[in-house]
Amino acid sequence: MPQPPRRLKRSLMNTGGPITPWGEPGAAAKLAECLDVDPEVRLPFTHGFHTYPARMHPHTAERAIVRFGGKAGAVLDPFVGSGTVAVEALRAGRAFTGVDISAVALEIAWARTRVFRGGEERLVEREGVEIAHRASKFESDGLPLPGWGPDVEEWFSPHTLREVGLVAALVDEVKRTDLRRVLRVVLSSILVRLSKQASDSVTVVDRDWRPWPPKATYRMFAEKCREVARSYGFLAKDLRERGVKATEPEFWLEDARAVKLPRGAFALGLTSPPYPGTYDYAFHHFLRYPLFGEDARFARSREIGPRREFKKGGDALRRYEDDMTQCVKVALDALAPGAPLLLLIGDGRFGTRDVRADDLVRDIAARLGAAVPAGASQERTEWSFGGRRRKKAEHLVLVAR
Ligand SMILES: C[S@@+](CC[C@H](N)C(=O)[O-])C[C@H]1O[C@@H](n2cnc3c(N)ncnc32)[C@H](O)[C@@H]1O
Known part of the structure; x- marks a missing residue:
């Protein structure tokens, strides 16, 4: 492994x-x-x-x-x-x-x-995990480069950029607008980590950079969706328990x-x-x-x-x-x-x-x-x-x- x-x-x-x-x-x-x-x-x-x-x-x-x-x-x-x-x-x-x-x-x-009510934050996790699951069925090297790929190509290893493109395309297919927007921000939140960029505020190639293994994008995306769903749960609970409108x-x-x-x-x-x-x-x-x-x-x-x-x-x-x-x-x-x-x-x-x-x-x-x-x-x-x-x-x- x-x-x-x-x-x-x-x-x-x-x-x-x-x-x-x-x-x-x-x-x-x-x-x-x-x-x-x-x-x-x-x-x-x-x-x-x-x-x-x-x-x-x-x-x-x-x-x-x-x-x-x-x-x-x-x-x-x-x-x-x-x-x-x-x-x-x-x-x-x-x-x-x-x-x-x-x-x-x-x-x-x-x-x-x-603020998701009635446990709806779990949809973020469900949709995210489903997207990761669907994406992982494809061989990364055979995926097409996303339309915007050439603009950022040198910042990713080729298979990772293709995986990001596939997740972005699957996120675009999500019907519910708020979920689609949230999932796009989830993808954005792991983008720098997946890239060669040193950090969020250091826009140079990381000297220690090594490529992520194939399909790491999907694992990271699903994990982040779980984490975000938990955070939404805490936020909604906090508001509910304190009676905040x-x-x-x-x-x-x-x-x-x-x-x-x-x-x-x-x-x-x-x-x-x-x-x-x-x-x-x-x-x-x-x-x-x-x-x-x-x-x-x-x-x-x-x-x-x-x-x-x-x-x-x-x-x-x-x-x-x-x-x-x-x-x-x-x-x-x-x-x-x-x-x-x-x-x-x-x-x-x-x-x-x-x-x-x-x-x-x-x-x-x-x-x-x-x-x-x-x-x-x-x-x-x-x-x-x-x-x-x-x-x-x-x-x-x-x-x-
Ligand atoms: C220090 S950051 C704010 C961080 C924020 N408090 C937070 O916790 O995320 C400053 C922000 O000012 C924005 N900014 C820069 N020039 C601006 C302008 N002319 N009008 C509005 N926002 C601007 C930047 O895009 C950046 O998001």
């Missing part, structure tokens, strides 16, 4: 260092509590469904909604990514609107916020700088914007675009502060500040009077310059005539500025108008 390749393709959460609250003591202490999470904790409910670069920790989102979201009212996340805040808003019984430029992100967030979240494929949100409609803004020059979201997802039929150009041309732009230098940092100022303005306008906007943002680097994200948010707020009454900063033990000993930090910052 061939052994699966030994590869470390987990998206590791960074280990948190000491937390420093700053500003108005009451609010700062609450922000510090939101950051004080166990990075090793097994992600509950549907939070572990799909990896995503720079996911918010679910306990940060959960605590922030409880401590800053008032007793009721809608929650807004203008950079929703894979939907951590969406899941926690759902669990808190809140209406929710999430915005992102990536259709991949929105589809993951949508899948993570499904879940509200269907809204997900908008829009640019956070220009999205037309209803004015004064939200009780809380809670979001983690792109960190300055740190990630390249539009590229991190490139293997997934064909699966979702996404036109990558939409996200690529609108992404704020990507690493690729910071590397070019020029006025990338100034553009990032301008773009973020516009996003914060749009978000503040959508909040009810006095409602807080919480930004979770990490430090970055621009050329030889350290970019402290807390200072950046203070500058942005000042430009908008808004206040930054408090924050909490946590040293990230695994990140440093330019390979030196000074550690980068992540900051949870309160902005209010």
Whole structure:
């Protein structure tokens, strides 16, 4: 029996260092509590469904909604990514609107916020296992290359790409729309692991790459379907036992700088914007675009502060500040009077310059005539500025108008 390749393709959460609250003591202490999470904790409910670069920790989102979201009212996340805040808003019984430029992100967030009732989550497992079973009857090498195969061919061994194509085609045949969409996200969740890509946020070939044995795709897909069905079961049980009436979240494929949100409609803004020059979201997802039929150009041309732009230098940092100022303005306008906007943002680097994200948010707020009454900063033990000993930090910052 061939052994699966030994590869470390987990998206590791960074280990948190000491937390420093700053500003108005009451609010700062609450922000510090939101950051004080166990990075090793097994992600509950549907939070572990799909990896995503720079996911918010679910306990940060959960605590922030409880401590800053008032007793009721809608929650807004203008950079929703894979939907951590969406899941926690759902669990808190809140209406929710999430915005992102990536259709991949929105589809993951949508899948993570499904509430199956009456044990229907088991259909995810049943359909998934059935697809894996049907697929495994074919000889992998004899399968056709999927239509989108040539775009990503060099990132897979030939038999694995053909297997992925077959699973995608069988998923497309699933009649029930919600199941079909969920199963597609399940396939997306194992795609990077099946490929040569080093990890979700490292878009280079893994040096330790070795091909998966034939039919590993099907085993992995079926296993993931079982796991996801269990997660849905936990989420539905949690809502049922706490008597929470879940509200269907809204997900908008829009640019956070220009999205037309209803004015004064939200009780809380809670979001983690792109960190300055740190990630390249539009590229991190490139293997997934064909699966979702996404036109990558939409996200690529609108992404704020990507690493690729910071590397070019020029006025990338100034553009990032301008773009973020516009996003914060749009978000503040959508909040009810006095409602807080919480930004979770990490430090970055621009050329030889350290970019402290807390200072950046203070500058942005000042430009908008808004206040930054408090924050909490946590040293990230695994990140440093330019390979030196000074550690980068992540900051949870309160902005209010
Ligand atoms: C730090 S991630 C959010 C992660 C999310 N909190 C989670 O837990 O999965 C930042 C997100 O901002 C999105 N983004 C980048 N530029 C954007 C823009 N102009 N408008 C809306 N979203 C944007 C990226 O696609 C990415 O999903």
